[in-house]
Amino acid sequence: MEEDMSTKNKPPAYGKLVTILSLDGGGVRGIIAGVVLAYLEKQLQELDGEDVRLADYFDVVAGTSTGGLVTAMLTAPGKNGRPYFAAKDIVPFYHEHSPKIFPQPKGMAALLPKLPKLLSGPKYDGKYLRKLLNDLLGETKLHQTLTNVVIPTFDIKKLQPILFSSYQALVDPSLDVKIADICIGTSAAPTFFPPYYFSNVDSEDKTTEFNLVDGAVTANNPTLVAMTAVSKQIVKKNPDMGELKPLGFNRFLVISLGTGSAKKEEKYNAKKSAKWGIISWLYDSGSTPILDIISESSRDIVHFHSSVLFSALHSEDMYLRIDDDTLEGDTNTMDLATKSNLENLEKFGEKMLNNRVVQMNIDTGVYEPVPRNVTNDQELQRFAKILSDERKSRKLKSDTMTKESSN
Secondary structure, eight states: OOOOOOSSOOOGGGSSOEEEEEEOOOGGGHHHHHHHHHHHHHHHHHHHOTTOOGGGTOSEEEEOTHHHHHHHHHHSBOTTSSBSSOGGGHHHHHHHHHHHHSOOOOTHHHHSOOOOOTTTOOSOOOHHHHHHHHHHHTTOBGGGSSSEEEEEEEETTTTEEEEEEHHHHTTOGGGOOBHHHHHHHHTOOTTTSOOEEEEEEOTTSOEEEEEEEOTHHHHSSOHHHHHHHHHHHHHTTOGGGTTOOTTOGGGEEEEEEOOOOBOTTTSOOHHHHTTOOHHHHHOBTTBOHHHHHHHHHHHHHHHHHHHHHHHHTTOGGGEEEEOOOOBOGGGGOSSOOOHHHHHHHHHHHHHHHHSBOEEEOTTTOOEEEOSSOOBHHHHHHHHHHHHHHHHHHHHHHHHHHHHHHHO
């Protein structure tokens, strides 16, 4: 039987580390991260019992776009006060709902050119996704998540990023909005879904309006967004942060999950794109070049900064980035929700688990295998042991302090 532990996480002040889980955007490719998350949670359950969930181990879970949806699934409370979803439920969720979120053309429509309605509207109306998220998450608000979350979006009316953070929601009531609204906003990828408008009336009767598009416009890889959110709390002397120092990133543990990308030589080239006008930048052979470029650039530059940071602190062993840049053909799309493609993406996630761990060469930007001959699944086992020990250590310190204060 699992050791009796409170469902409310003990903050970093009770431990030695700050633990962060970061989830990239990528549409249906989120199924790839789902495979990895299920494996990690299984390792934690083998250590601490079948009832534990990922939210029990991470101080912050950050997610962009499809990663934002998964963040909500892992951290929003269900009827029993525990996370709404176990990690093993994520992959079946994508198989069940992706074909309805991204309905594929059938019959004669499938034979017509696939140029989307660029001049009349987005490719999908988003109605199924909105209803699904509202039904699942209901009235749950940002401050109610079982651990801290950070979900990036972009407000097109204000022309500025909006970062929905559990930390910020406690001091700024205008940002304490429904998780469902945040998820719809962070998933509203331009050309795929319509921008999402909603308003929030906070506890002070102040109305705030939001006009949101996909969080990938802000940070497709939200690793640094999450680290910055924690750093801000340290600077503000949040007691939950204990004795942590600003820029004390040597005490951070970060697991960052990508959703795969195409082989670098496969996508676009200057000779071809030199002939493009505005339509071709928005649509080319079933993909959206301008969005691909923005999301890939955001993803890689964040990984570069993170790699340099952890390398400078000699703590590379506390930063794990799992991703792969060998997707081919249909698997590289964000919205091809056919049964065969979803199955191939799941297989790709399993393959990624068995791949050797790679790190970015900070001089060349190229992914290279780490000196140790270790695979991603083996490294996740090591991280699971660190996370388990940290959680137990925090509980022990909390129990000791409670006992001392009662004497």
